[in-house]
Amino acid sequence: MRKFNLIFQEVLKCALLFMLFFIWFRFLIRKSLALVIVLSLLSSVVVYLFLLFLSRRKKIKTGLKIKEKEDAENMFLSLSCEEKYMEFFEKLARTKHDNVAKHKSYLTISHPENVKTVLFPDFAFEGLTANKLFEIYNKVKKENATKIVILCKEVSDKKVFPLLGAFSEKIVIFDQYQTYEKLYKFYNVFPEITRRYASEKKLAIKDFFSYSFNKKRTKGYLFSALVLVISSLFLRTTIYYCIVASLLVVFAIISQFNPHFNPKDSPEIL
Secondary structure (H helix, E strand, C coil), rough: CCCHHHHHHHHHHHHHHHHHHHHHHHHHCCCHHHHHHHHHHHHHHHHHHHHHHHHCCCCCCCCCHHHHHHHHHHHHHHCCCCCCHHHHHHHHHHHHCCCCCECCCCCCEEECEEEEEEEEEECCCCCCCCHHHHHHHHHHHHHCCCCCEEEEECCEEEEECHHHCCCCCEEEEECCCCCCCHHHHHCCCCCCCCCCCCCCCCHHHHHHHHHCCHHHHHHHHHHHHHHHHHHCCCCCCCCCHHHHHHHHHHHHHHHHCCCCCCCCCCCCCC
């Protein structure tokens, strides 16, 4: 099913590109419909291959909405003020795993074939430093884990990431926003917000775009564009038609494929 969905997404992308080129070639070339179709096909293939090349060279990071970022910050603050914060992470881990052991400052999750994961929340507000990394590692190395997941406010020391290759265990570090996205959202378990930062009301422009270009809006934009494209087969096209139809197709492409408004499913971390 996943493979089918990926193929469908790529076919849809090609179809939208073809429609975009068809709109303008139909406006410029009025006598030969066959030539318009051929040029549209060639152009859409070239652009698709170029986009495919770019996507393989650059990994696009997904982002959180403004409200989600505020929640992530407030959740980190709330847990840092909670004495029994490990009980929350134990509850989160047990939603999908049976062999969970709670320790004073970390969890261990045992998997089949002697695979073990350690989850270590660090609520230091100065962020994760190289010294803190070694301190955490020395606390959990006796567990002989294959993966160590460290949750922190942020990585405040540039030396941290180069040091990760020095350990035989796989070490994964999440800041407060990645923790929200890859753990809380993935497991659908969220800590209660009991403390909040004082902040001014911000204009959530990103939320407006997130609503306007969500994947659910694709069908509406695509249907409107198709109506205009079909009408061009019978009516004389104008520059206004081309602009409006092109915008609708572009909006459909953004709504369907932009990762900032359509976050991908996160892989299982624990």
